[in-house]
Amino acid sequence: MRFIISAMCLAVSFLFQITLLFPSVKLSNSNDTIILNNLKVLESSIEPGKFIDTNDEFLPYDGTSLKRKKQLKETMFTFKSDFIVEKNLYNTDLSLVIGPADYPYAIYLNKKILFKAGVIQNNDLTANITNSYNIYLSKDSLLIEPEINVLSIEIYTTYETMPIPKIMISNFIKNSQYVFWNNFFSTNLVQAASTISLIICLYFIFMFFAKNMKDMSYLYFALIGLSFPLGYLSVAFTYEGVNMLLLTKISRFWQIFASVFLLFFIMEFTGVSNSKKITKISIAGMSLITSLILFMQTTEQQLTFAFSIVTNVVLTPLLLGSVILTLISVIKNKHKPSLMILAGLIVLIITSLIDIGNLNSGIIPYCWLVPYGFLFLILCLFFYLSYEESLTYFASIKSKDELARKNKTMDVLFEKTSDISNNLVASSDILDRNIHETVTILKEYDKNNKEITEKILKQISHTEKVIDDISFCMKENQKIPQTIVNQTQILKETSASIKKMDDNIEQILSISEKTDRFARDLAEIAANSKDIVVKSKESIEKISEKSIFLSELLKSIEDIAEKTNLLSINASIESSRAGLQGKGFSVVAGEIRTLSNKSKVNLKNSFEKLNEMFVIINQSNELSNDVTKELFDIIEKSKLSSEMISEIANMVRDQKVEYQVIIDSSKKLLSDTNTIKDLSCVQDNENKKIEITLSELNNSFNQTSQLLESQFTNQKIISVSLDAMKNALSDNKKNVDKLKETILIDG
Numbered sequence: 001m002r003f004i005i006s007a008m009c010l011a012v013s014f015l016f017q018i019t020l021l022f023p024s025v026k027l028s029n030s031n032d033t034i035i036l037n038n039l040k041v042l043e044s045s046i047e048p049g050k051f052i053d054t055n056d057e058f059l060p061y062d063g064t065s066l067k068r069k070k071q072l073k074e075t076m077f078t079f080k081s082d083f084i085v086e087k088n089l090y091n092t093d094l095s096l097v098i099g100p101a102d103y104p105y106a107i108y109l110n111k112k113i114l115f116k117a118g119v120i121q122n123n124d125l126t127a128n129i130t131n132s133y134n135i136y137l138s139k140d141s142l143l144i145e146p147e148i149n150v151l152s153i154e155i156y157t158t159y160e161t162m163p164i165p166k167i168m169i170s171n172f173i174k175n176s177q178y179v180f181w182n183n184f185f186s187t188n189l190v191q192a193a194s195t196i197s198l199i200i201c202l203y204f205i206f207m208f209f210a211k212n213m214k215d216m217s218y219l220y221f222a223l224i225g226l227s228f229p230l231g232y233l234s235v236a237f238t239y240e241g242v243n244m245l246l247l248t249k250i251s252r253f254w255q256i257f258a259s260v261f262l263l264f265f266i267m268e269f270t271g272v273s274n275s276k277k278i279t280k281i282s283i284a285g286m287s288l289i290t291s292l293i294l295f296m297q298t299t300e301q302q303l304t305f306a307f308s309i310v311t312n313v314v315l316t317p318l319l320l321g322s323v324i325l326t327l328i329s330v331i332k333n334k335h336k337p338s339l340m341i342l343a344g345l346i347v348l349i350i351t352s353l354i355d356i357g358n359l360n361s362g363i364i365p366y367c368w369l370v371p372y373g374f375l376f377l378i379l380c381l382f383f384y385l386s387y388e389e390s391l392t393y394f395a396s397i398k399s400k401d402e403l404a405r406k407n408k409t410m411d412v413l414f415e416k417t418s419d420i421s422n423n424l425v426a427s428s429d430i431l432d433r434n435i436h437e438t439v440t441i442l443k444e445y446d447k448n449n450k451e452i453t454e455k456i457l458k459q460i461s462h463t464e465k466v467i468d469d470i471s472f473c474m475k476e477n478q479k480i481p482q483t484i485v486n487q488t489q490i491l492k493e494t495s496a497s498i499k500k501m502d503d504n505i506e507q508i509l510s511i512s513e514k515t516d517r518f519a520r521d522l523a524e525i526a527a528n529s530k531d532i533v534v535k536s537k538e539s540i541e542k543i544s545e546k547s548i549f550l551s552e553l554l555k556s557i558e559d560i561a562e563k564t565n566l567l568s569i570n571a572s573i574e575s576s577r578a579g580l581q582g583k584g585f586s587v588v589a590g591e592i593r594t595l596s597n598k599s600k601v602n603l604k605n606s607f608e609k610l611n612e613m614f615v616i617i618n619q620s621n622e623l624s625n626d627v628t629k630e631l632f633d634i635i636e637k638s639k640l641s642s643e644m645i646s647e648i649a650n651m652v653r654d655q656k657v658e659y660q661v662i663i664d665s666s667k668k669l670l671s672d673t674n675t676i677k678d679l680s681c682v683q684d685n686e687n688k689k690i691e692i693t694l695s696e697l698n699n700s701f702n703q704t705s706q707l708l709e710s711q712f713t714n715q716k717i718i719s720v721s722l723d724a725m726k727n728a729l730s731d732n733k734k735n736v737d738k739l740k741e742t743i744l745i746d747g
Contacts, residue, residue, distance in 0.1 A: 034170070039081050058080060077164075082151070087145055097166075101117070103160045110149055197226070197228040255315070256294075259314075266338075344380035565593055
């Protein structure tokens with residue numbers, strides 16, 4: 001019993017301490033609003049309803065982003081808070097308001113399920129992140145003072161870290177008003193703006209086709225208008241159970257291309273960098289690749305991470321590019337309408353920075369501002385384009401007034417035209433009479449021209465005949481100068497050849513005299529050489545005789561050597577018989593034999609040399625005989641040559657005298673030929689002048705004939721023109737009559 005009492009005391013003490021740490025809030029007035037900030041939190045795996053009945057392990061919650069301490073793929077955060085409702089509010093309709101959240105959650109009041117938002121299905125968590133909810137608190141679910149109401153909220157997350165939304169309790173009508181305006185600015189107004197953007201998109205697509213698809217700024221603006229509802233599809237088209245991952249992918253895709261179309265619109269609108277098509281293709285290609293990367297993500301966590309990178313790499317540069325191009329247009333090109341676009345871009349950037357700051361700080365704002373910044377930009381563009389269309393409308397009204405003024409002027413012009421047409425009819429009659437007279441004159445002129453042409457043609461025929469006769473004579477006369485020229489050339493060449501031959505004769509005569517002297521000298525030399533050759537032959541014969549004697553002498557010495565050798569052999573034999581007494585004699589006999597052998601060898605060599613000398617002497621003797629014979633022939637021929645050269649020299653001297661006579665005759669003939677040539681050239685020049693004069697005269701006749709022929713042609717053309725003028729005058733009268741009728745009808 002004591003143990004039970006002690007346990008109860010400890011429990012009461014613990015509850016008292018908890019109450020001191022997290023005091024319950026009290027709602028005492030129907031117009032009051034209490035915000036539940038005294039929250040405790042417990043992190044666990046997803047097991048709905050497990051921790052509703054317990055208070056163990058709950059920790060204070062500081063109101064900031066959710067912090068995971070356990071490594072779980074899916075995490076459930078259970079929040080608890082207490083509040084007290086006074087008795088005087090028992091009959092008051094109360095409600096609980098909870099703001100937007102990006103995760104599913106369930107609300108329990110006093111351990112009973114009160115409300116659910118989002119879907120948990122097949123490990124897929126989806127939730128509406130834009131709407132606030134006003135949850136009615138029935139009297140059956142509420143506890144009245146002194147009892148304490150316990151509010152439990154289970155949050156189911158995978159990667160989300162958004163703080164728990166604001167939780168308020170107040171009277172139902174007040175909360176309904178709050179939730180209406182909160183949802184109006186967070187969702188409903190975005191839905192309405194999306195509808196308006198679609199209408200604007202259709203209108204400007206119609207304008208694009210109405211302008212023959214030439215003004216691309218209308219198309220880009222229509223695509224911007226289409227991008228707004230599709231870019232915020234995850235805000236404007238959400239309901240419980242919708243596939244938020246797919247909606248978010250579509251929204252992110254069109255948010256990227258909204259920035260692309262905005263940049264293209266500014267390039268087209270301002271004219272800055274608009275001509276560089278490769279730039280547009282590169283930007284569109286890069287944006288398409290990043291969008292496809294976003295579509296490849298399989299979870300919202302991956303999609304959020306990928307989009308944060310795309311925001312830094314693609315969206316931010318696109319927006320900065322739009323701002324820079326707009327600033328260039330305003331500052332450099334002084335394009336004042338760009339100020340409106342610049343204002344819209346600045347508002348969009350400011351709202352983006354505010355929302356990014358709230359996300360980084362873990363603050364859930366009353367509503368997200370980026371859609372309104374983008375809507376403001378679209379409205380700026382719309383109002384400017386509408387302003388341009390209004391200018392076009394006023395210009396059309398001005399054109400209409402101008403057209404009315406011109407119509408009035410045309411009426412005056414019709415009156416004057418009527419007067420002119422009457423005058424034109426009178427002038428046409430006068431012109432018709434003049435044309436008739438002109439035709440008569442042309443016919444008479446044609447007759448005279450024909451007579452003149454016939455006479456000129458006869459004269460041309462006679463002149464051509466004379467020219468042909470003169471040309472024939474000139475051709476015949478031209479042969480004489482050419483013949484004279486040829487003869488003159490031949491005489492010149494003959495004279496030159498004769499002169500050259502005379503020079504050659506002089507040289508031949510000089511050479512003949514020198515040759516005669518050389519022949520005489522050669523004969524004397526040959527005669528002298530004859531004696532020398534004879535003496536040389538005698539010397540060779542003497543040498544031959546001495547050689548024969550020397551040969552016989554060597555043969556005698558050879559016999560002596562043979563006999564000496566034989567004696568040395570006999571002496572050796574005898575010394576061997578004598579024994580020791582004949583030993584000394586044997587040595588002498590050996591030396592004698594050795595000497596005899598050496599003598600034989602030397603004699604053999606001498607005979608060989610002597611035989612060679614005999615051969616040479618015989619050859620020299622034969623050669624000497626041949627030389628002597630040839631030398632005698634040379635002497636005889638030299639004498640004959642000397643005599644013949646003398647005769648040639650005499651003949652050359654006679655020929656030189658005859659050539660000199662021919663040269664003198666050629667010079668005289670050449671002089672006469674040149675005189676005839678000069679006379680022929682003078683005659684030829686005179687004939688050419690006569691021919692040229694007659695040719696010019698003939699050309700003049702031909703030109704006159706051609707002029708007359710052209711006159712005939714011109715007369716025909718004039719006749720045709722006059723006929724055409726008659727027809728034109730007739731048609732003109734008819735047209736004038738029709739014009740009068742038309743003017744009368746219009747009048």
